Amino acid sequence: MNFKKQLFLVFCCFSILASAQKKKYHKAYFKNGNLKEEGWFKKDQKNGYWKFYYNNGTLKKEGHFKNNLETKYWYFYRRDASxxxxxxxxxxxxxxWWLFYDDSGNINHKCQLKNNQKNGYCLMYKMKKLVRAEKYHKGKKIKEWTDFKSFRKENNLSDLRQ
Structure with a gap:
């Protein structure tokens, strides 16, 4: 094969590989015409920022994907947009850390999670006031405090920053 043909084949292979790497923006719609989801595909997998919607058009959740798996920080909303x-x-x-909100938009509780389970501290709030602390290991509650003097005494508060 002569040099020009070899160069042409290399160029074609490179072009095919480069086009397979390109990101494509995707949008899908509900039967009622409202947007269902939108985000980036790369190699036929969700990669980059995505948004998902309820059929009434309200944002349901948003966050990043990498190779079809959720990654980084995500937000979830109710049908009323709260x-x-x-x-x-x-x-x-x-x-x-994950934050959970009540119907009024106030933090109800926040928990440390690992592998989709409570693993660490959970802080419970009522009317914006901290009322209880709990500690979990692999989804099982191992301790609870309502007296914050004893909570501070028994725990290394720097663990709350993780």
Whole structure:
């Protein structure tokens, strides 16, 4: 094969590979015409920022994907557009701190999660006031406090920053 043909084949292969790497923006719709989801595909997998909607057009959830798995920080909303919860994902699993909201939009509780389970501290609120603290290990409650003097005494508060 002569040099020109070889160069042409290399160029064709490179072009095919480059086009397979391109990101494509995707939108899907409900039967009523409202947007259902939108986001980026790369190699036929969700990659980048995505938004999902209820059939009434209200935002349901939003966050990042990497290789079809949720990653980074996500937000979830109720049908009335109020916040439901928010938190971190790592490789499709809930990790680190998650905030959960009541119907009034106030934080109801916040918990440390690992592999979609409570693992660490959960702080419970009522009318914006901290009323209880709990500690979990692999989804099972191992301790509860309503007296914050004893909570501070028994725990390393720097663990709350993780």
């Amino acid at each position: 916040k439901k919860k928010e938190g971190h994902y790592e490789k499709g699993m809930q990790h680190k």
